[in-house]
Amino acid sequence: MTMLLLLFIFVMAIFLGLELIGKVPSQLHTPLMSGSNAISGISIVGALAATQIHGTFGTVLAVCAVAFATINVVGGYLVTDRMLAMFKTGKKD
Amino acid sequence: MTTVINLAYIVASILFIYGLKMLGRVETARRGNMVSAIGMLLAIVATLLLGGLDYVWIIVGLVVGGAIGWWAAAAIKMTQMPEMVALFNGSGGLASMLVGWVEYLRNPHPGVVTSIAIFFAVLVGAVAFTGSVIAWGKLSEVMPGKPLLFRGQQPVNALIVGGAVVLGIIFIITPPTTYPLLLAVIGLSLILGVLAVIPIGGADMPIVISLMNSYSGIAGMAAGFVIQNNVLIVAGTLVGASGLILTQVMCKAMNRSLANVLFSGFGAVSTAGSMKVEGEVKPITAEDAYYILEAASSVIFVPGYGMAVAQAQHAVKELADLLEHNGAEVRYAIHPVAGRMPGHMNVLLAEANVPYEQLVEPEDVNPTMEMVDVAVVIGANDVVNPAAREDESSPLYGMPIINVDHARTTFVLKRSMNPGFSGVDNPLFFKPNTRMLFGDAKTSISTLVSEFKEAVAA
Numbered sequence: 001m002t003m004l005l006l007l008f009i010f011v012m013a014i015f016l017g018l019e020l021i022g023k024v025p026s027q028l029h030t031p032l033m034s035g036s037n038a039i040s041g042i043s044i045v046g047a048l049a050a051t052q053i054h055g056t057f058g059t060v061l062a063v064c065a066v067a068f069a070t071i072n073v074v075g076g077y078l079v080t081d082r083m084l085a086m087f088k089t090g091k092k093d
Numbered sequence: 094m095t096t097v098i099n100l101a102y103i104v105a106s107i108l109f110i111y112g113l114k115m116l117g118r119v120e121t122a123r124r125g126n127m128v129s130a131i132g133m134l135l136a137i138v139a140t141l142l143l144g145g146l147d148y149v150w151i152i153v154g155l156v157v158g159g160a161i162g163w164w165a166a167a168a169i170k171m172t173q174m175p176e177m178v179a180l181f182n183g184s185g186g187l188a189s190m191l192v193g194w195v196e197y198l199r200n201p202h203p204g205v206v207t208s209i210a211i212f213f214a215v216l217v218g219a220v221a222f223t224g225s226v227i228a229w230g231k232l233s234e235v236m237p238g239k240p241l242l243f244r245g246q247q248p249v250n251a252l253i254v255g256g257a258v259v260l261g262i263i264f265i266i267t268p269p270t271t272y273p274l275l276l277a278v279i280g281l282s283l284i285l286g287v288l289a290v291i292p293i294g295g296a297d298m299p300i301v302i303s304l305m306n307s308y309s310g311i312a313g314m315a316a317g318f319v320i321q322n323n324v325l326i327v328a329g330t331l332v333g334a335s336g337l338i339l340t341q342v343m344c345k346a347m348n349r350s351l352a353n354v355l356f357s358g359f360g361a362v363s364t365a366g367s368m369k370v371e372g373e374v375k376p377i378t379a380e381d382a383y384y385i386l387e388a389a390s391s392v393i394f395v396p397g398y399g400m401a402v403a404q405a406q407h408a409v410k411e412l413a414d415l416l417e418h419n420g421a422e423v424r425y426a427i428h429p430v431a432g433r434m435p436g437h438m439n440v441l442l443a444e445a446n447v448p449y450e451q452l453v454e455p456e457d458v459n460p461t462m463e464m465v466d467v468a469v470v471i472g473a474n475d476v477v478n479p480a481a482r483e484d485e486s487s488p489l490y491g492m493p494i495i496n497v498d499h500a501r502t503t504f505v506l507k508r509s510m511n512p513g514f515s516g517v518d519n520p521l522f523f524k525p526n527t528r529m530l531f532g533d534a535k536t537s538i539s540t541l542v543s544e545f546k547e548a549v550a551a
Contacts, residue, residue: 002321003206010314013327016110017334024117026429027449029339029436033306034178035116035126036335039109040185040309042133042328046192046316047154048140050199051147058198059147063154065191070158071165072185072309077130078166079177084123086171086443 031083038076044069094142101139102324108132109328113335119449136324171444172401175434176232179225179302182309186221189214189312190279196319197275208265210318215275216257216282218312223286225305231295232433238295247356250288257281293354296398296475298433300343300354307336339435346429348481348491377504377528379537383544385502385528389466392416393458394425395495396438399472399507403534409471410445412538415545421466424451426458426495428476455495468500470521472507472534478519503527506534 024032047065050058109132115125141151162181169177193214197203203211230236257278264274293301310332317325344351386392394413400406413423425447431438439452462468470477473495480487481494497503498521505527521527530537 003318006318006321006323006326009323010318010326010330013330014334017113017331018338020110020113020331021117021335021338025119026342026427026436026454027439027443027452028117028119028122029342029429030174030178030434030440031122031126031436032113032116032335033303033339033435034174034181035122035129036113036332037178037182037185037306037309038126039113039129039133039328040182040306040313040332041188042109042136042325043185043189043192043313043316044133045136045140045322045325046196046313046320047188048137048146048151049143049320049322050192050195051151052143052145053195053199055198058195059150061191061195061198062147063150065188065195066151066154067158067161068184068191069188070155071162072181072188073133073162074159075162075166075177075181076185077126077133078163079169079174079181080126081123082166083171083174083440083443084126086440086446087119087122087449 027087031080031087034076034083035080038073038080041069041072041076044073094144098139098142099323101135102322105132105136105139105324106327108135109331113331136328170404171441172404173233174440175298175302175432175437176229178434179229179232179305182302182305183222183225183229185309186218186225186305186312188218189309189316190218190222190282192316193218193319194275194279196316197272201272205265207319210315211275212261212265212278213315214312214319215279216261217308217315219279219282220286220289221305221308221312223283224290224301224308225286227287227290228298228301228305231290232298240294241291246288246292250285253281253285253288257285289355292356295433296430297347297354299430299435299437300340300347300351302434303336303339303343304351305336307333307340310334310336343430343435346493348493374522375528377530379530379540380544382504382528382530383541383548385504386416386421386467386541387419387545387548389416389421389502391422391465391467392424393462393465393468393497393500394423395431395468395470395473395477395497396425396427396442397431397471397473397476398433398437399474399534401432401437401441401472403472405471405535405538406441406445406447408535408538408542410442410447412542412545413447413451415542419545424453424458426455426468426497427452428455428473428495431473431476455493459496459499462496462499463501465500466502468497468503470497470503470505471538474507474519477521479521479524480519483520497521498524498527501526504530506530506532506537508533 050062112129115121314329
């Protein structure tokens with residue numbers, strides 16, 4: 001039953017995703033890409049939970065997962081913010 | 094406690110959705126990114142409330158990863174943005190792959206559904222990882238940007254995909270006894286990511302990056318099914334869907350199907366069009382170019398990857414300011430696939446403080462191109478190639494382009510007469526109203542800038 005519920009959430013999220021991103025002006029393509037890329041670092045949640053494992057090898061894998069996911073999250077959000085900070089309109093100049 | 098954690102996940106999902114929605118408008122984009130970052134923070138904090146975590150090692154992982162990510166984001170130049178995004182993306186894919194792997198080690202007796210999820214998480218995560226690393230190699234020119242093809246490449250790829258799927262099915266049916274199978278799937282998937290991206294040329298990188306972005310989302314989603322976690326599924330799926338849409342937009346801008354991009358090794362074979370390129374190339378000096386620009390009342394800049402390589406965006410903005418001061422209307426025509434990632438040119442011009450109102454899309458500028466006095470093509474090639482309109486045998490035929498050849502005069506700033514990334518000859522260079530300004534784009538533009546300044550001083 002849990003799996004069916006998750007499947008339901010998944011299907012809804014597909015439609016939501018397609019609706020959300022439908023009409024984005026092309027000048028925002030890069031920030032959208034790197035911003036959504038940062039969101040894909042959500043696997044950090046799985047990586048954190050994975051440290052519950054016992055055993056050296058498993059712990060090494062889990063810690064690597066945490067580190068790589070963190071690179072994705074921190075780097076992704078910061079770089080997106082840096083880019084968006086540069087987007088200005090002519091009126092403010 | 095589980096209830097609190099799950100409620101926090103729901104709030105985090107809402108923040109991601111809002112954040113993504115706000116990223117779609119210029120006015121709200123920056124706040125949108127922060128909203129989504131807050132969602133991420135919330136999801137992380139909630140997860141830390143789970144019992145039994147190895148907090149010492151978590152801190153090590155967070156500090157190391159955070160430091161690397163922070164340093165990379167702060168140090169990167171805007172021109173290197175495509176390869177940086179590729180690397181971040183690759184690390185996300187790798188993380189999802191590792192999560193799938195560890196979950197198998199934690200519970201070597203998963204049910205069928207979980208096994209399927211583990212299989213997808215490691216497969217897609219591994220492909221996103223090595224594929225992104227190869228994309229990084231091509232973009233940063235550590236590797237040659239040209240498509241790398243070898244004999245029998247497609248059968249080999251098909252064999253690897255088939256092998257991974259067969260091993261995966263056996264793994265799914267009998268997970269407890271088949272740990273080596275999982276390792277084999279991981280190995281094959283890592284190789285597959287490499288082989289899938291090496292035949293794709295540099296000019297197709299915007300498509301590859303958006304596709305890899307989508308894959309890393311899908312891998313996260315699959316990892317969500319492995320650990321039965323709703324926020325992973327929602328966030329991963331949103332990214333997967335947005336990546337696919339971007340991929341589609343890019344393909345449309347090149348008038349090619351995704352399959353064509355992925356499998357054709359475009360540009361590796363020199364498929365020169367049958368149309369005879371006639372006329373002669375007419376070079377122009379910066380001084381003569383200045384006189385034409387000085388008299389122009391409408392100027393359009395068409396930037397391409399060459400502008401990024403030459404880092405000419407600030408010089409271009411300076412020239413544009415002088416032209417405006419001289420009474421000319423200045424606009425920038427941006428082709429969706431100019432550069433090496435979606436929106437690449439927009440980011441560079443934004444860095445140079447170009448207001449985004451001056452950026453126009455090809456379909457808006459093409460109908461009035463006859464009224465433009467000078468179109469200045471800066472390191473763009475395929476996106477202004479008239480063969481896409483005129484020569485049915487050209488590999489570019491049908492791709493929507495910016496019709497700079499319809500402008501009264503066209504300057505093409507170029508280092509040499511080499512064809513663009515696609516390897517296709519460009520008849521634009523031979524048109525009667527085209528003038529070639531050879532040399533490094535930044536130097537050429539700077540020369541024009543100083544010509545203007547001298548004229549004002551004199």
